Amino acid sequence: MGEENLKSLIEKWSETAWEDYIPHISIDCVVFGFHQASLKVLLVKLKDVESWALPGGYMGKEEVIDASAARILEERTGAQDIYLQQFKVFSELNRSEGFFTEYDDTLWHKQRFVSVGFYALVDYTTVTPVADELSDRCEWVDIENLPTMIMDHRAIFDRALLTLRRQLNYEPIGNKLLPEEFTMPELQKLYEIILGKKLNRGNFYRKMIGYDILDKQEESRRGGAHKAPNLYKFNLEKYSAALKNGFKEGW
């Protein structure tokens, strides 16, 4: 009953995979985690391999793809109830086969796979990563300090980050990432961390007020020697409407 190595675990998985999953379609999840002043991504380190990986897996024969993504993320990392969104299909030739060179050609995992990328943004303190049987680590890794990743997982990550950044232009963001009441500089910091650049304070304020998704609170934050900063809450009704129909100042 010693700990099995990665190769024998994957070979065992392959035996049932032919029965359980739809061939040729895989799923990779890019879960971004924000808290205070840092942006991280949820990665696993497979046993016996130096590189890290996005949590990924395969689509059950009777599953719709969003259910597959949620199940895979939970199986690989323990993370539950994460709102995952599809963002792109990755289909380069030989994008994954090279990883399995030393395995038999009958291995399930050695087929050509077209991978559907999903992404999410959560408060990373709400998720406690749990490594699965294939991995010896599962962790929130700072995006400024990414390790080498297997296959095309770095390209998938990069595209997810681009998608998240673009999302800031047409969807509200921040609910459940900030305390219920927050200051405008705290909200600006969230945007700056995601965008990886400083923003002009006046422009940020003007644009955010224009989105009309914030309620200014009557009480401002106490303490400190300076003028107490104004506190805001998301107006959840307007926030949801903007998620669904775009911002009021959109077309």
Added chain:
Amino acid sequence: MGEENLKSLIEKWSETAWEDYIPHISIDCVVFGFHQASLKVLLVKLKDVESWALPGGYMGKEEVIDASAARILEERTGAQDIYLQQFKVFSELNRSEGFFTEYDDTLWHKQRFVSVGFYALVDYTTVTPVADELSDRCEWVDIENLPTMIMDHRAIFDRALLTLRRQLNYEPIGNKLLPEEFTMPELQKLYEIILGKKLNRGNFYRKMIGYDILDKQEESRRGGAHKAPNLYKFNLEKYSAALKNGFKEGW
């Protein structure tokens, strides 16, 4: 050598499909066509079937998915050199199998397929639709007057239209859809047709100028009793930059 019916054509296709394509992955294309004051979509009417279909097909074993989509669109409709973009994966159970009820279970097409949706927006006068062997018609159909569609193709169309409308909030649009020089009301009309609603003229002007992708021309349009309207051109350098990095007034 009489004309074959749809069933025998599909059965013949199935014989080689097992060899040619990756199983379980299909592609459906939603090509929107704009010209002057109408928005259309490119549809095919299969032989022996009342309903219409999006042009679709399968992914070659050695193809990347964007190449598959371009090939399929050309094979099914004759349309070439269309900039297709992925927008969503459609994976509902039994989304396509019901269509093939009266076919043998060994038919390629009767497997479960997960379909990757691609969309594009072109000037419809630049494409002359050509029906393929499976279809007796291939046409630009006004989106206000859509026929019944097979499988989940109406849902795929609806999602593509939603994606196109959202795209107006974060990407420039209109190059190659309007004459090289155009008036602000002509550009506004394009947005109104895509959005299916009237826009306020002053807001449209202010917002569009804010995007900083237009060059105002020195000469205005001649003719007519009233003041000649100003003419604009897209500044292609700024337009391309906005396509790549978002609008200047984005985050």
